[in-house]
Amino acid sequence: MAEWTDKDERQYEHIKDSQLERGKPEDDAKEVAARTVNKQRREDGRTPNQTTQGTGNPNTPLEDRTVDELRNRAAELNIKGRSKMRKSELIEAIRNAS
Structure with missing residues (x-):
């Protein structure tokens, strides 16, 4: 772009x-x-990615973050199977890994 x-x-x-x-x-x-x-x-649609690749505001509760943000955080923590997890599973896995 x-x-x-x-x-x-x-x-x-x-x-x-x-x-x-x-x-x-x-x-x-x-x-x-x-x-x-x-x-x-x-x-404005002027970039190839329409969503951020971030992990969300660290002051925001995990429940208020998007699934993409949770998956990015899970990737930082090297959580296996994250791509198939539902939001609630991602939150639990992140809490257990942190």
Whole structure:
């Protein structure tokens, strides 16, 4: 798919500057800005993947995360058989492995 547009670059710089003004370290500000722009690009259908490959917000209860996020977390924990598990099974396996 296409690279970032000029508009994406401007949005990135604006978000990064805003984060820096709030006292975030530069690396954190860059990450927040890039994640925000990439999320917008995904939602607009401008990326090959329509869903994130992340594991969800670590402060969010496992029950509130998507099955994809749970599977990604299970992959990080090397849980076998995760692709065939239902959401409740993934949650139980993650809790037992953590």
